[in-house]
Amino acid sequence: MNNAHPKGQISETISVRSATRLGTIALAAGAILFAMPLDAGPSQLGELFVWWEQVGTPQATVSLLRASALLLASWLFFVSLIGAAGAACRSATTARLAWRLTPRSIRRLIAVSVVLSVATPGLANAAESTELPAPILVDLGPAEASASEDADPPELIDLGPVVASPRPWHLDAIQPTSPLPEAAIATFLQSPSAESETWQVAPGDHLWSIAEEILAEGGASPSESDVEHYWRRLTDANREAIGLNPDLIHPGILLTLPTTT
Amino acid sequence: MVHDGRRFALGTTDDITVLGDWSCDGVDTPALLRPQTGLVALYLAWPEAGGAASPEHTEIFPAATNLDITTVDGCDQLRVIDPSGSALIVEVRS
Numbered sequence: 001m002n003n004a005h006p007k008g009q010i011s012e013t014i015s016v017r018s019a020t021r022l023g024t025i026a027l028a029a030g031a032i033l034f035a036m037p038l039d040a041g042p043s044q045l046g047e048l049f050v051w052w053e054q055v056g057t058p059q060a061t062v063s064l065l066r067a068s069a070l071l072l073a074s075w076l077f078f079v080s081l082i083g084a085a086g087a088a089c090r091s092a093t094t095a096r097l098a099w100r101l102t103p104r105s106i107r108r109l110i111a112v113s114v115v116l117s118v119a120t121p122g123l124a125n126a127a128e129s130t131e132l133p134a135p136i137l138v139d140l141g142p143a144e145a146s147a148s149e150d151a152d153p154p155e156l157i158d159l160g161p162v163v164a165s166p167r168p169w170h171l172d173a174i175q176p177t178s179p180l181p182e183a184a185i186a187t188f189l190q191s192p193s194a195e196s197e198t199w200q201v202a203p204g205d206h207l208w209s210i211a212e213e214i215l216a217e218g219g220a221s222p223s224e225s226d227v228e229h230y231w232r233r234l235t236d237a238n239r240e241a242i243g244l245n246p247d248l249i250h251p252g253i254l255l256t257l258p259t260t261t
Numbered sequence: 262m263v264h265d266g267r268r269f270a271l272g273t274t275d276d277i278t279v280l281g282d283w284s285c286d287g288v289d290t291p292a293l294l295r296p297q298t299g300l301v302a303l304y305l306a307w308p309e310a311g312g313a314a315s316p317e318h319t320e321i322f323p324a325a326t327n328l329d330i331t332t333v334d335g336c337d338q339l340r341v342i343d344p345s346g347s348a349l350i351v352e353v354r355s
Contacts, residue, residue, distance in 0.1 A: 154276065154293055155313040156304050159268040208263040244277050244327065247262035247291075 025080040025102070072109065076102055197257040201249050207231055207242075214257055233258040262291065264307055271304075279328045281337030283353045292328060292339050292351075299323040301341055301351060318353060 083098020199210055211231040215222035222230075235246045238255045249255075262269050262278065271278055272293050280289040284305045293302045293316075302316035322341045329340040329348060340348040 154272040154295070154302060155315055156291060156308055157270045157313045158308050158311055159270055206263055206268070245274075247271070247278050247280075248274055248276075250274070 023080070023084040025076060025107070072106070076107070199255045199257055201251050201253040201255060203251045205249065205251070207234055207246055207249060210234065210255070210257075215260060217260075230258070230260065264289070267307075267310070269307065277328050279330055279339070281330045281339060283337055283339060285336040289337075294322075294325055294328045294341065296326060299325050301325065301328070301339070303339060303351060303353065305353070318351070320351060322349065 079098055079101045083095050083102075086094020086098065199214075201210075208227065208231055211227050211234055212222060214234075215226055215230055234255065234257065235242060237258050238253075241253050241255060242249055262271060262280070264280075269291075271291055272295065275295070275297065277294040277296065278291050280291055282289050283292065283303055284290075288307075290304045290306060292304065294300070295302075299322045301320050301322055303318040304314055305317045306314060308314035322343070324343045325341045326344055327342040329342055331338050331340055331350070339351040339353075341351060342348050
């Protein structure tokens with residue numbers, strides 16, 4: 001009987017303990033409420049399946065888990081808050097009601113839900129990362145609008161009729177300024193390039209006119225297909241000297257002339 | 262560049278130009294790539310004597326490095342090449 005306590009002291013002990021526990025639960029549930037942002041879901045129940053297909057099963061499962069956990073945490077928060085207030089006011093009935101409304105099984109369920117909803121995003125992301133990336137179609141606006149970023153689209157300008165320019169420079173017109181060593185002369189003569197002529201590009205020159213003039217040296221006026229054929233050979237033989245654009249050659253470039261046969 | 266006995270100027274020295282029959286009318290016309298901006302300009306006709314012509318079709322390919330031509334059913338198609346060697350075909354909408 002020495003351990004016996006007056007009835008009022010027992011009630012007070014229960015009230016303080018209940019207030020502490022319920023307050024702790026209310027704080028934890030409130031913290032969960034604020035810490036867990038709710039994922040964007042379907043605005044209407046009828047859109048649930050469309051939303052599910054859009055976000056994919058893993059993400060949709062995580063979102064639903066989070067929503068469930070938040071719902072339970074909200075309910076626990078308000079019930080615990082009321083119970084804690086009742087316990088603080090020494091209202092044993094309110095505190096017992098709160099405990100009955102939040103039995104241990106419910107609290108465990110909430111704990112499991114919270115743990116799962118926190119842990120599953122990582123699992124969902126891992127599941128998503130194993131899928132092949134789907135091509136995304138992105139609208140970048142009309143092509144004409146984006147092209148306008150180049151403020152000055154180039155114009156094609158007529159420069160007038162083609163005027164044949166005289167051949168300004170030939171290999172056979174060069175006279176060595178000093179005699180070459182015999183070994184060098186032998187090597188030079190054996191080289192295939194020794195048999196091919198060269199052409200130094202002058203201002204106004206272009207590959208087509210050069211091709212025309214080279215072919216015309218034979219006497220007859222070359223046909224357009226002959227000129228085109230020679231123009232291609234001329235271009236191929238001078239890839240490095242010409243660069244990427246055979247329509248733009250610069251004065252001073254030395255072109256190797258393919259044979260006309 | 263030269264066409265039908267006349268000389269034409271197009272773009273700058275850094276531009277890449279090719280000639281092709283883009284509209285299947287039997288006449289080769291120029292296309293241009295400006296690598297600095299990725300601008301691809303396509304011309305379907307030559308200008309009148311002493312005149313100038315603006316491109317009928319322009320598009321931006323930021324990674325384009327070169328132009329190429331492929332022939333399908335007698336018509337030329339302009340292909341834009343990127344650094345990896347992949348090609349995109351520029352379609353001409355008439």
